[in-house]
Amino acid sequence: MNVSINWLSALLDIKLDPDDVAHKLAMLGAPVEAIEPVHQNLAGIIIVEVERVEQHPNADRLTLCHVNNGTEVVEVVCGATNVQAGKKYPYAAMGTVLPGGLEIKGRKIRGIRSNGMLCSASELELGTDHEGILELDTDAPAGTPLLDALPIGDFCLHVEVTPNRPDLLCHKGVARDLGAVLRRPVKLPPIPGDPGDSHAPVQTKKSGVVGGVEVTLEDVEGCPRYLAAVIEGVTVGPSPDWLQARLRSIGQRPINNVVDATNYMLFEVNQPMHAFDRAKLRGPKIIIRRGGESETLTLLDGEERTVDSTVTAICDAEHPVAIGGVMGGRDSEVSQQTTDVVLECAYFDAKRIRATRKAMKMSTEASYRFERGTDLQGMADAIQRAVRLIIAVAGGTEAGPPVDLYPKPVKTPAIFLRPERVAHLLGVEISQKDIEGYLTSLGFAAGPKNGRLAVHVPGWRPDVAREEDLIEEIARLRGYDSFPTEMRPLRPSSVPSDMAQVTEARVRRVLTALGLNEARTLSLGPAQGKEAQAVLNPLSTEEAYLRTDLIAGLIRSAERNWAVRERNIRLFEVGSVFHAKDGGGMPVEGRHVAGVITGARRPPHWSDGGKYVDFDRWDVKSLFEEAVQAVGAHGTVLEEEGRWVLRDGNGELCGWADEVDADRPAWAARLFGFELDAVAAPKPLIRFQSLPVTPPVERDLALLLPAEVTARQVEEVVARRGGKLLESTRLFDEFRGKDMKGRSVAWRLVFRSPDRTLRDKDVDVVLRRILEELKERLGVERREA
Amino acid sequence: MSEAFPNDQLEAVARTIAELREADAVRLTQFKVELLGRKNGRLTQILRSLSTLPPDERRAVGQRANQLKREVEEAIAAREKELHTGAKSGVAADLSMPGRQVWRGAIHPVTAVIDEICEIFRELGFSRVTGPEVETEEYNFTKLNIPLDHPAADMQDTFYLSPGVLLRTHTSPVQARTMERYKPPIRIVVPGMVYRRDAFDASHSPVFAQIEGLAVDEGITFVEFKAALDYFAKRFFSPDTTVRFRPSYFPFTEPSAEVEVQCQMCKGGGCATCQYTGFLEIMGAGMVHPAVLENCGIDPERYSGYAFGMGPERITMLRYGIPDIRMLFENDMRFLQQFAE
Ligand SMILES: [Zn+2]
DSSP states (O other), X not given: OEEXXXXXXXXXXXXXXXXXXXXXXXXXXXXXXXXXXXXXGGTTOEEEEEEEEXXXXXXTTOEEXXXXXXXXXEEEXXXXXOOOTTOEEEEEOTTOBOTTSOBOOOEEETTEEEOSEEOBTTTTTSOXXXXXXXXXXXXXXXXXXXXXXXXXXXXXXXXXXXXXXXXXXXXXXXXXXXXXXXTOOOOOOOOTTOOSXXXXXXXXXXXXXXXXXXXXXXXXXXXXXXXXXXXXXXXXXXXXXXXXXXXHHTTOOOOOHHHHHHHHHHHHHSOOEEEEEGGGSSTTEEEEEEOOTTOEEEBTTSOEEEOOTTSXXXXXXXXXXXXXXXXXXXXXXXXXXXXXXXXEEEEOOHHHXXXXXXXXXXXXXXXHHHHHOOOSSSHHHHHHHHHHHHHHHHOOEEOSSOEEEOSSOOOOOOEEEOHHHHHHHHSSOOOHHHHHHHHXXXXXXXXXXXXXXXXXXXXXXXXXXXXXXXHHHHHHXXXXXXXXXXXXXXXXXXXXXXXXXXXXXXXXXXXXXXXXXXXXXXXXXXXXXXXXXXXXSOSSGGGOEXXXXXXXXXXXXXXXXXXXXXXXXXXXXXXXXXXXXXXSSSOEEEEEEEEEEESBSSOOOGGGTTOOOBOOHHHHHHHHHHHHHHHXXXXXXXXXXXXXXXXXXXXXXXXXXXXXXXXXXXXXXXXXXXXXXXXXXXXXXXXXXOOOOSOOEEEEEEEEEOTTOOHHHHHHHHHHHHGGGEEEEEEEEEEOOTTOSSEEEEEEEEEOOSXXXXXXXXXXXXXXXXXXXXXXXIOOEEOOO | OOOOSHHHHHHHXXXXXXXXXXXXXXXXXXXXXXXXXXXXXXXXXXXXXXGGSOHHHHHHHHHHHHHHHHXXXXXXXXXXXXXXXSTTTTOOOOTTSOOOOOOOOOOOHHHHHHHHHHHHHHHXXXXXXXXXXXXXXXXXXXXXXXXXXXXXXXXXXXXXXXTTEEEOSSSTHHHHHHHHHXXXXXXXXXXXXXXXXXXXXXXXXXEEEEEEEEEEEETOOHHHHHHHHHHHXXXXXXXXXXXXXXXXXXXXXXXXXXXXXXXXXXXXXXXXXXXXXXXXXXXEEEEEOHHHHHHTTOOTTTEEEEEEEEOHHHXXXXXXXXXXXXXXXHOOHHHHGGGOO
């Protein structure tokens, strides 16, 4: 909402400072995003009277003007032809800076010194005319600063208005809040040329006649109240300067005096109005009804719209002439030829307007306000002021009292406010007198009743509906900063913390300790197979699906790093994934952890002699195992089809590790990745095991494994046959010779008995058992030296 | 501790090879005697004692010992050559040369900020919980006193998955889910990802993090609400931070407030970051709206509370001076690495 400081000042009858207003509004809940000076760059321009105009002696196209600047008469050379003696013009003295940045300097033009400059409208950014000098129609004496004589110097505040406060969408509303803290009453400013009075509307039920126009209200649900007035004999033309300046100061373009008057009312009291040309209304009738079968209307914006039964239509005897609360029709609009005007002042149902606005995909100043709620109680005053304003700026006379169709007058019940409830919620005692003071300063009527305060809410505050709403008003006006910040004793939460958060924190700790950086990728992306859940209204096809895994985003991140020539990449992410359910419904949501690694296994060191050792698959295997352990997942990492997988108790895949495909530049190293379900049972408690007191016996075992035998198979046999005396097994070498059938793999076994020192022969027995079974079951033999 | 077992002794010898490669001339001579000395050299001794080992072990130890002997001899020869050929000869090790490093990973700055915020609220008795990212209109809007046919619903442009099912636009649905499940006293903080139909630009992301907070108990007042958030802001930013509460509007709180802290960049003097106001918005907050309590089966006459929501990305950007939210999702190693501890 754009707010003019001049307009606010007029409503409060006080000179306001824009910065102070901005601060006060912010602390009232309507922060100001920007303060835009309006024509403030004309501060140096003064009004002069031209006393004499003569031909420049040395140039045919120039004149020499003798100009009275209020203190003396100076000579000014002028190129325009419209300057006449006895008239007043804007003048920039030497040293003045024009809005475009040009500084006026005294200089000789064709031999004659010009003292300053007479200005055109375009030079002052007051219009596009740059041919002639701007002639001023003013009584102000020569020497008066231009901004003192013309009402154009202003500040426009861009006020952020929350959706609950429709009343702040007009100057009167903003002035009311401001007045409450400034302790000043709000009064609508006088209208120049005001005819002084107008007829009070006549309230009826569903139909009435004004100025020969029969007005009938059929759609009471869509339009609970409808007022109409008729002004005859208007002269449509440009608005007076003051009205144009008001509208321009808030960024509105003046159109003509009648339309400008309705717009003025919109921005002054938040009542959208519409003016019809009576001559264009068949009947002449106005019927407020729902749209019908195959009815259409061409709107002011030139677009033809369907007006169906979901829409509240304003119709003449035959067709719709406006979409109620949204926009008027082109054919019935006020034009230069219009002499008789029908003025509409209506209240439209917020939900109906919202539905129509969404269906038609158009929002107007009017629909924006009706959707948030206008003042149902202030309409009679509004139409009376509007009639006077139109007569003041466009002439004409009112054709009898306006009709006021209001079949079911709404009575808003009083809200009862308990003073103790105020203290209970705000934590501070506030006297009843102060409470009443705060509320009445905003236009609420409050009086004591049975130990409580009965509060009547004015029509412009549809957001205030219950006791707490009033308490907020009290806190707001008292000022949030006036409340102390005092910690009170507190009871601990009955809600247990989420264990998944603990698990995820542990995973992050483990993976960062292993040198990986935590990544965050978007959970929206391109399609990822048929399990991907689609978004109904995506921003783009690139973000049209929820991800089903994390690895795709991490691979994209790796590629982005390669694109900036980064060779060493180590990333992991913990995040949500989603799988669509067959037949629709809520998708299944899960938490995953995933990682990618590529490039040097360790930061290169000078002692390496310039040799890189890059990550290989064995790094990703151990990383995967670390992640599995950090998550606390059950199960073992197994080999399947050339990669590692983790399966849960039901055999469902819940993790994998492998080399991954990527768009890899030639200089980059291979990329390895893993992904894992992060939802797991809590980690079992660690139990302490007593430390051994007996010495161990170590044996190295070099075995020849046939091609199809795996280390895991060997280890299973070793573990089983090793029995209680086998403490640990570690694979420490693999050798593949050219002429070997299989390969040689070496383990170091450690034997220990908890209660005695083992002798070699004890170990030999066990070793023999192991070797026997290895040979029998797997064809594995000891390698001869 | 004595190295009683030949395997351990061999490993100990293997470990000295790295040291040997950097030894100066004097130390190198010592090494020669220590490892290969005819009488007491460690390898010599091991090889000499092979015959006392069991046959199985004898073979393995013998192999390893001979291999090590070769490596040691080669390393000594190489080092002698190095020392002899000039540049390094007789010069003590240059300790200014870089040490051997390992990769260090970093927690993402947004995660770190989330953790820090949750930790501070833990001091005030808040437990940390989560909730689903896919939600229903009921939990995302209706239960939070946001009617779908009111302009308040437009404050958050929503991604829908199917009629009535959406990606949550805030973490506030967890408020309702928690209040339905637990009895007061309730004190929770809820970190999580939320979704808004905003195009990706320097200050907007369609997916971003939020931290929700909720406290409901008997006798919670506006004064306590202010105190808790003031405590948080001073703990998170600095003890002398000025905190400002401004009236605002959220459908699920009443009174509602925008919480602002003195601009960290200009210390309140006014700069581009704070749009020359001297203050920065850090969260939306307020006393829980009685309609929300009612919707969740809590009696608003008996209980009251406060709620708040803040954007960790924005706070991260303010704290570290990061100009563009997209950097938080690009996962550039050069960016992430800056946050390694
Ligand atoms: Zn600042």
